[in-house]
Amino acid sequence: MPELRPTFPQGDARNTIVDAALTVFAAKGFHGAATRQIALTAGVSQPLLLHHFRSKEALWHVVGEQITADFMAFMTDAVDVNLPPEDAITTMLRAYLNFWKERPLSFRFNLWRRLDGLQEERLSRSETMTRPVVALMQSAQASGFIRSDLPPGLAAIMGGAMVQFWLDSQLEIRAALAVTGDEGLSDEDIIEHIVRLLRTPS
Amino acid sequence: MPELRPTFPQGDARNTIVDAALTVFAAKGFHGAATRQIALTAGVSQPLLLHHFRSKEALWHVVGEQITADFMAFMTDAVDVNLPPEDAITTMLRAYLNFWKERPLSFRFNLWRRLDGLQEERLSRSETMTRPVVALMQSAQASGFIRSDLPPGLAAIMGGAMVQFWLDSQLEIRAALAVTGDEGLSDEDIIEHIVRLLRTPS
DNA sequence: TCTATGACTGATCGCTTGATCAGTCAACAC
């Protein structure tokens, strides 16, 4: 017997909407995205979207929270603080890079979020995400691996800055490298270079 | 004799509108900003805004072009390639940092622009801005100042990435530094650290 | 079987948006 209306399993429509929201928000930002377009992308009616989420703003918030949660879970899983410092740092940078690389929509959403979000929210989120990295740098410095003339907080930040920039501006960077004929750098090359900059000179 | 309508010198209203547009665009991005609010900020009527600029998009474009032009002029002025490598690089980083620091609105506008803009436009703009820096790094490397295991294009990019990140996330960075008690880093300290990372280890 | 709950939609509301238009007024050329 044919069903006139597709019956989703519980919570399925909701997830579909969140996915569609990520797609549209990532492309156009909060103000550029229309709830109607998100609903269309998800294949549901626009009132349904507002049935599951109190408002457009609430939906935006849910998408962001999910990304943060995914990221934290992923990093917690990937980073092993018991590895020797070089491996621990390399692994962490690689995990960071891969997480966002595999989620270009989430990455772009986060860029929008940084501009739209409140300063305060931004700060607490950043602190949560930075604290374990700082601790890692600190112990790697104690063991002599990270150069001693660099405050560990700064080492964490600068490593992150360079990976972030590579993710954000890969096309531009390749253009800059092409000027001197240094094309074809891989993700792994970049990580190697970053670690070499941060470690104690031999 | 009192003038019922304030008579601006030629082009004055236009400039006032551009200034107001920078303020509102920087705060809310393209889609978040309303032409009425820009006009209100400028103290003129909204139709006047569209009299001077064909459309909201055209105004956005003019604001962006002006920022790019200002930046290029400023950097051309500030950078002296005839200085010894260390001074040249330090001067350049300092100029870059100061330019954006003194223009927080332009800085924020540029962040929006990177998300809204077309990939293609982004690429050509970036190349114009990066090329002289790469050349500088190249000559600084030839003289032995910049570490030889770093492609000059990458040195330029990583220096830029760290300054950019410092500008973009100063609050977060200070929070990260506070974890290990390394507060109170000045702009000058950051520049010193960046140069030390890039230079040939002694 | 009756009732209640909740996912879901079409129609529509009130508002804001970018843009247009008719018209005013000052400045300037002739």
Added chain:
DNA sequence: GTGTTGACTGATCAAGCGATCAGTCATAGA
């Protein structure tokens, strides 16, 4: 004067927006 140009405004338009509401239908507990 006369005419033209261009800066400028109030009124207004059509479109798009987020949100609401009445109503349908399937499910589940009594």
